[in-house]
Amino acid sequence: MEPVKRVIRSLSIAALLVATAQVIYAHHGPGEMIAMFTQRMEADGATPVLLYKRAMEWRTLGEMDKATDDLRKSIELSPKFVDGIELLAEVYLAQGSLEKSQEVARTGLQVAQSAQESAAFQMVLARALEKSGKSAEALKTCNAAFDSFPRGNLDWYLIRGTLQQKLGHHAERVADFRRGYEETGSIVLRNSMVDAMIDAGRAEEILPVIDQQVDACRLKSSWLLRRARAKISLGNQAQAVDDLNMAVAELEKRIHPIHPDVTLVVDRGLARALLGNEEGAREDLERARELGVSPSMLHLLLQELSSADFDRKPDKSERS
């Protein structure tokens, strides 16, 4: 019956939105929308939906304090307004107000009307916990979210996988990504499963898949990097050098001279680290940080740099 409740709630919100239909129809940017919502509220009084809609526009403009003000008022008017509570938890999370985000997410859990809604609040909570440094609790909350709503969504799988990687739960990580891949067919979950298998010491098992991807891909660097990691984990460090050099060569051509794609910079940093080029790897680490990289993307690079005994690295022959 859960989805039905969700639908009924959505339909009721839709009905509320009818009142603002004409306004939305003339949608002309957040500034105008905010002015219109404000005018409506001044004329007819504030409603949870109008406050919620205005908060969305404030968020679009990066005005997070104003967004939280409106959302708090919205929830005061309608304490079980799930969309409002969820958005407030997200806004607090984006602001770095982690305690508040957790508190609001827990409130949401109390009023959630479906398993999907509960799971969504659990995932916001998990992300807030992770940012608070409580990875184990965050993972537990993630798992609870999947228990509530097994289908989940693709981003949830990745969030859980990041926590499992951080905590060294490699076997579970492999199993969960495999399950996700089988259920959704998502290539991202397949790739994550490959990464997890390398971390789990199952490189030999996955090497044929990696070889196949190296052959098939137009842009090969990410798969060359995976193959190098797999070979290193199998003790074939010398064989990894060629792959790493080729990966670096391709990345050099793809990395924009002024405004690079941060994912490529991180990949090059990892390849350089694996080649023993600590200086180059640290340069890429700094560049990635300047570009605002998400910390979870740096896990392997930081791991490699912190554990690095560069004298034992396979080769220093990367051409600079």
Place this chain on the structure above:
Amino acid sequence: MATLTPSILGRRCITSVAVSIHLLCAVGQLSGADENDKDGKKLPSYRYPQMPGFSRMPYLQMSGPESMSIVWRTEKAMTPVVRFGKDLKNLDRKCDGADIIVKQKLKDLMRIAGPPPKSDQLPLFTAPDGTHQYEASLKGLSPSTRYFYAIFDGEERLTPEDPSFFLETHPVPGTDDELLFWVVGDSGTGEQRQQDVHQAMIDYVSYNNLDLDLYVHVGDMAYSSGKDDEFQEHFFEMYEPTLRNTACWPAMGNHEGGTSKGQFGYGPYYDSYIVPTKAEIGGEPSGTEAYYSFDYAKVHFIVLDSFDLDRRPVGAMAQWLQTDLEKTHADWIVAFWHHPPYTKGSHDSDREEDLIEMRQYIQPILEAGGVDLCLTGHSHIYERSMLMDGAYETPTTNEDVILDDNDGDPHGDGPYRKSAGLPPNNGHIQVVAGHGGTRLSRKGTMNVMKRILLEHGSVLIQVSGNTLTGTMIDYKGYERDVFSIVKEGVVAPIRIAQPWERPPFGQPELANHYWEGGSLPADYEEAVKKHSEWKYLAGAHPPEAWAGTEFDDSAWLTGAAGFGFGDRDDTTVLGDMKGKYTAVYLRKEFEVKTAQDAEELTLAVAYDDGFIAYLNGVEMARANVTSGSGPDAVVDFSREAQEEYQTFSFRNVRDSFRFDAPNVLAIEAHNRSVSSDDFTIDPFIAVLPPKKSNPDKLFPLLYEYVTGLNEKWSYFASKQEPPARWMDEDFDVSKWPKGRIGFGYGDGDDVTVLKDMEKNYTRAYFRTEFTIKNEDDYDSLGLAIRYDDAFIAYINGKEVLRVGIDSGRGQNAKGIAKHDADEKKDKYDYFSLAHARHLLSSDGPNIIAIEGHNVDLQSSDFTIDPILLLNRDKSQPMPEKFTELIPKNAEWRYVAGKGAAPEDGWEKPDFKTSDWAKGESGFGYGEGADARTALDDMKENFRVVYMRKTFDLDDPKLASKIGLAVRFDDAFIAYLNGKEILRRNVETGRGEKAEKFTGKQKISKDFEYFPLGSQKDAFVDGQNVIAIEGHNQAVTSSDFIIDAFLVVKDE
């Protein structure tokens, strides 16, 4: 598969209502005056009613090379059957049973218990009670094939026997088939203007004999919140005739996001569409309908959800995008989504987080993956960028991110150019197409944009071979913007420090007219003289059709241009204008004899504040009049007339010229306010000199022009014959007319049209002068020509080439074979003229003369379109005497090894090669290679070898006599002081990315000789660097050699 004759670049515009009516009869019928919808409400005249039995008419989804889905809805259960076949009268195949998924309204979900259903078993989220949605999956179809179909309820046929109920499968991915797709955004109002935009596309496509292959919607297709009934009324009933035979590929907009959720894939949006999640039509499996990819021929499409998913690189969507880009081997990448990364329309991409995130997070991934075109909406405007790359800053800056700041118009500044293939960061175009129906607005000027138009419309994109062309069609059917990207050879991106920029928003600019005005060049002539007399009407508005040719203006006053008051520069002073009226109407008749003459005309105007111009009743230009016309014209800004005239091309109305009767240029000029202190309208028609074309654009790497692409040749085209020795050097052609190549009639692509040739005469004669400065070039001279049907070429009076003619010349020519010129303007046949070297002179002008023949008088077309070229791809025999500048078997620096490609810039003089290996030339392996430096590990490991050598040139005069001697297998590219000077057997790319190998070379002991005289300017006094990359076609090749030395030819 698109049918592309005539070309989309035909620049037709629709002016005939009859065309629209005809089309509607053919493909669907708009609601009549008394039509009611299913609830008994009167149906607006611009919506298409549903046929009996359907609550949603059949529409196509998930089109692929061998499969297609057909979806429809009914109000109650039925026995669904789709019959289909290649013959409308014989639908011999059937889809039924388990091949048709049935979805029902959500209330039936209450019966469902247990785990959540799989996505393909999901019920409808919302729909009227009793609604059944049928999704028929037709499989086992043939690629590039049209099938007709009909929907049956058991044995009862529901759709009529109508040829518009068809589906056409995609070509096999990777094939050369052309593609035409329609791009619409922010359209779902369900109002008249939305239908106008749709109808304009239908009319345009029909008028130009095109076939639409795909329909792309960039979001906001069902205002105001994407509810089921809004989808029905604002999307399905608005586009029904297109949807029944053209699959729509959607991206979710924020308004659909009001009721549909990308994270979980439910809601009316997801009910309505079936898109790939498992890479069914190419690409990589996304596992979600929120974002996906698919292939059509050589184009890879990527569709993103910019509204309600994580846009960061850690998110699943960005990771999928990376993987998808890594995998595709298409020639083109087109990406589309809703929220524009660059806009100042109704939204501001420098202020709004979702837009900023698409720019900061998604664009770098796309551009590093080689994207060519990004299509978006959300902002209610049409904006189109210059060729750009790497603009991720907030606020957006245009410095060093624009790679070409011209207009990209193939008939204007010329197309944008990119390297062949999908090189990273080689530039792309952004199009904001949020002008599909809803109210328009503009906040400012986005500085990367070349075109900004506040008019409703849509965009047609054509991909044909190495060219992508976008055309914005407004709601009236006019072409308002055209741009092209040509991908050929290697184009190194050059970042423009201070690119062209529009005036800031709010200041007067040449906005909102069809073709950007420019300044007059110094060497123009006047077709309608400055200050000539015009008919004019001041102080009143004329009746409708006042701008047409039939209008009687005899009662109007006559006055000399310019007209106005207040600034003391007016010839005809309108002393009563201030305080009384704001509009003045002008008419002027003028004559044009040929289409060729018309091509060179331009309207020149000095104006204050704005105007609209018409040619024979068709609007051709509009400046500073943002909307409306006549008494309804809106002028947004005050503008002072400049001393210089602004020019406006007649290009978009070229089909409206009359050559056998006078033309009428009509202008309505407007002051912004009745209280304005001045007013000016001062028009004339100028004749511009022909525009110089960049010769690199057609033959970029291997050829060098001798005669120009747009050069004028003398010609003789008549029932009469020219004197017998018309081809001789001393023949006087001063009385022959001149026209730009190519000549011809009948196929719509001729520059100089020979109007009277058809049925009157079969031959025409052409000639021009050319010079060759260097004798070394004699051996590489060739003729590139498009011809229909046959020709004979002469150099300096001697026949040098005969194609399609058995014997005789002129009227005595016999045995003429039929031959069609390639439809593509850039497809030439190439004939070497090296055998004519003895006829050439480097001292003075040479004459090339060509007689073109049609097979008979009844022939429907004729083409002669010649260019003389130097072919740099051809070698010559070694000179008899030479001095070695770099000796044979000299020691070179080289790089050879698996994964050992040098860094970019390795060919440049200042590149450090101290860590490169040294070895004697040649480098290679295998039988017969005779390599001084053996590369025994090359086979199976790598296929490119890089070599460099410095040498001194003390006497710069020797530069013209230097040549390169090379033994090679299979291909090579040579650079002199960092500049590419020579390539053989490889068409595009460099280093590891070189591709399109044109011939396998056999190892020989003999050197081929390439004179470098034409590159003499690339040599410098003192130290020079020659760099060569030698290529094997395949890593498995049994042999390889690259061996070179440099010589100075002795006299």
